Amino acid sequence: MMIIERAVVVAVCGSPGAGKTTTARKAAARLGVPLLSRDEIADGLRLSGVAAEAIRGRAETLLVEAAVRFAAAGLSFVLDNSVLSRSLVEGLLGVEARVLAVHVIARDEVIGARLRERVTAGRGGRGDVAGPGLAGGEGEPGSGDTAAPRGGVPTVVRDGDRRLLALFEQGEMPRSIFEPPVGPHAVVELDTSDGSPAVEPIVAAAIALRGNGLR
Structure with a gap:
């Protein structure tokens, strides 16, 4: 047992x-499970004074380490990252976690x-954005301009959002970049x-993998 x-x-x-996200x-x-987000890890590194050029790689490393440790302890959770690296999936499988990959498309x-809306109207919150091909996905701290408040909440137009929009308009963000790698037990x-x-x-796929429900 x-x-x-x-x-x-x-x-x-x-x-x-x-x-x-x-x-x-x-x-x-x-x-009813925790959410582990690479962007939030990157935010914490930025607020801790880590150099911007080092945040991307460190955030990805910390994400993989935390995910593997949580899974090894038997904790079920949702993970949020633009790209699921092979090292992440292999690490989770290595501790016998059941992995459900969810590929969100539009x-x-x-x-x-949506990307143009981010550039014109800004976003609230602390996350920052970078482009594909950057290990880890979406979050890269950077400077930005304060936009007009929406609903009384100040928003920021981030430099990373501008870069993302430029990459998208240049055709450098094909869907294939973000497809999950081979290895997960199921894909939705x-x-x-x-x-x-x-x-x-x-929910149905996660419960099916668990067999007797998440807890």
């Missing part, structure tokens, strides 16, 4: 602007509109083109 339960890790990936947050809330015109694809999707397919 196993003393420590095998963890179920719901690893959410997808292009910036596809709705990945919104989906990850909804899934974590619905499943039509190109929808992603483009969710299209958010028509709005934030229901997370029931994620």
